[in-house]
Amino acid sequence: MALRITLAGSTGWVGKALVAAIAASDDLELAGAISRSAAGQDAGEAAGLSRLGVPISASLEEALKAPSDVVIDYTKPGAVKAHALTALAQGRHVVVGTSGLSAEDYADIDAQAQQVGRGVLAAGNFSITATLLRRFALEAARYVPDVEVIDYASAKKPDTPSGTARELAELLSEARQPATSKPVAELAGVRETRGGALGAKEPVQVHSLRMPSFVLSCEAVFGADNECLVIRHDAGSSAAPYVAGTLLAARRVGSFTGLRRGLDTIMD
Incomplete structure (x- = not known):
């Protein structure tokens, strides 16, 4: 039996790519789609595909x-925290690809997931x-021990820092370990x-840049005596890199209870 997916944000950048990937999959089925701006349209047609027979709803509850x-x-x-809590209350497992949640938000989602015996996989990327x-x-x-994070994104990205950062x-x-830099309070x-x-x-210092020409980049900058190390990820303009990881999460999120953060928690 195919795994049935309800997709919130089906007409977004990643959402459209997910609709196409789910439609092309042998083991997944698009059971529902949500987009307030496209409510009533067919989910396939709204994503630029042929008709799928799945109408887009205006709300998750619908x-x-x-x-x-x-x-x-x-x-x-x-919207994502309320969506996650609603989905869990309705007996669904949840995959969160939306960024901007706090540690407290994740703690609340984890508590709900534990209570209802469902899994949640959330990743900033x-x-x-x-x-x-x-x-x-x-x-x-x-x-x-000394590390800081630099977060780059487009000028219109609404949250800061990005979920990745x-x-x-x-x-x-x-x-x-504790940093050797002077505490900010003493500057x-x-x-x-x-x-x-x-x-x-x-705590780690995070610096967010928001300007044109960036999609999403993230740097971890390490400094030691007379040397430094920079580890950086740059995203391209396509949503394709996120699709495979998201669908892997959907396939595995039912195998555990509670919240896990990061794709690597299910990769190995």
Whole structure:
């Protein structure tokens, strides 16, 4: 039996690519689609494909009237937490591709997932190379305590930092040793130029740039005595790198209970 997918954000950049990939898959079925701007249209036609016979709903609640197994969310930061909690309450597993959630948001989602016995897989970036950036940076943090993150995105990206940078900084905070740089609270001048601190254990400074010509790039910059290391990921203009990782997450999210963050938690 095919795995039934409800896709929130079906007419977005990644959403359209996911509609095409699900339609072409032998083991996946598009059971529902959500897009307020395209409500009532056929999900296939709205994605530039032939008709799929799946009408686009204006809300997740409406789409969940059709039976499904997994909800994939590629919407907006202000909506994704409520979507995840609603989907879990309706007995679905959840894959979160939308960025902008805080650690507290994820804690609430995890608690709900544990309570209802469902799985949630959330990632700031579902591409394989972005996942490798995270893995290599965490390895480097074992040996080099000083690390900061630089986050690049388009001028119109609504959240800061990106999900990729936020997730990386929070994980580095848990893995790194105390920094040798002077604490921000002890600096003179304009302290905001040192960026924002993320992470509960050993906070990591994150600097976000928002300007034209960037899609999404993220750097982990490590500094040691007389040497430095920069690990960087650059995204291209196509949504294709995110599709395979998202669908891998959809296929595996039912194999565990609670929240997991990062594609690498299911890759091995």
